[in-house]
Ligand code: BES
């Protein structure tokens with residue numbers, strides 16, 4: 001376990017194995033570089049043919065010549081000074097994290113490069129360090145990488161900064177990043193081990209640890225409660241479905257809660273409308289929305305903002321078998337609406353329908369859902385952006401802003417009402433597929449049927465929840481998107497207005 005510390009002493013006096021100092025494109029010295037009096041670090045950097053472009057780094061060992069207390073200095077290119085954004089700090093910290101976890105102590109002036117928003121900058125650097133160091137190696141019996149040793153990571157700020165605010169940002173970053181890692185672990189866990197019941201037990205254990213109210217609905221209780229969508233999707237699997245209910249109370253009981261849900265398909269084979277084997281390869285990730293909501297609830301429970309938040313997360317395994325839902329079957333959802341299942345691979349909307357209807361009964365302020373819902377959304381927006389659909393302009397704006405600030409950007413797609421006709425059913429209230437075109441929109445319109453008049457936003461995270469290419473602060477696999485967006489949005493809602 002790494003300890004994160006904050007200090008505002010001169011960088012040259014800091015005892016650490018590695019002192020990480022930023023260099024702007026030029027190269028131009030970043031904060032702390034000029035404090036190293038022993039040698040001309042900028043000249044050294046330039047001599048190595050480096051210009052300060054993002055990620056260009058040079059490790060300079062201290063053989064007693066540098067005039068600093070640290071054992072070595074890592075000069076880290078961060079790009080053009082004028083272009084720097086908060087997420088660039090997260091990326092810079094993440095990029096070097098893997099190497100630096102092999103050292104016992106690291107200190108950095110990185111957050112000072114922005115010159116303003118110290119709390120945001122500090123939070124981003126600490127998040128980047130933790131997220132960049134994340135690995136999922138639970139199933140590996142040997143690793144070439146060797147163990148992580150990082151004991152202390154010290155953030156060096158300016159003496160002008162308010163230490164209390166910045167220390168709070170360090171603490172917040174630790175909570176948020178640990179919650180993202182919690183989500184990543186759930187998503188990366190093979191579906192063999194993370195059945196709906198196992199997901200529910202993981203949620204229960206988390207809830208008990210951080211002090212959330214929790215209730216797990218089993219298949220009999222779901223039957224009695226009229227959750228026909230969750231049961232219909234789960235009925236082909238030997239692993240029965242669950243509904244995970246959580247509550248966080250941080251404000252007066254009279255204050256309506258914010259409601260969250262997420263798609264928790266522990267494995268999506270497509271059911272009888274079976275996928276290709278290639279199409280199934282990553283489908284253990286189809287509970288990414290559920291895991292992100294669990295991660296966000298975990299963070300909120302620890303950070304304790306003055307709001308109320310409830311969650312109801314449906315989980316089922318979508319499998320083909322003699323007991324599976326057939327194309328043409330009609331399901332009766334919570335609240336009574338019926339849907340005709342024409343494609344059993346459009347299962348996410350079926351389980352979410354029940355959860356949305358259930359949450360709407362509780363008259364929350366807003367309902368948010370996150371779901372790895374459609375390949376169509378990936379076609380529209382690619383693999384990095386989540387799609388936003390909403391019935392409420394200001395809610396949509398707040399979520400897009402939260403995503404941008406968290407380094408998890410989304411983009412709005414239209415909830416185009418005229419396409420509702422594409423999901424008219426001959427036999428039920430709605431059918432679960434439209435045409436091939438506009439597939440993310442018809443999926444969202446299906447969900448919209450179940451929220452009543454409660455302001456609602458849907459995040460289609462099929463693209464960014466899981467990645468086949470490692471990035472600056474994420475390895476291949478689960479990314480934890482959109483935990484940071486949800487937490488940022490919720491914390492913002494708790495601020496007095
Ligand atoms: N879980 C998938 C969506 C998905 C696909 C997520 C690829 C991540 C990567 C979802 O359940 C699904 O199968 N959707 C279908 C809907 C179609 C049958 C209307 C799709 O997108 O093809």
Ligand code: ZN
Nearest residue numbers: 265268286348
């Ligand atoms: Zn799915």
Ligand code: MN
Nearest residue numbers: 268345346347
């Ligand atoms: Mn599917």
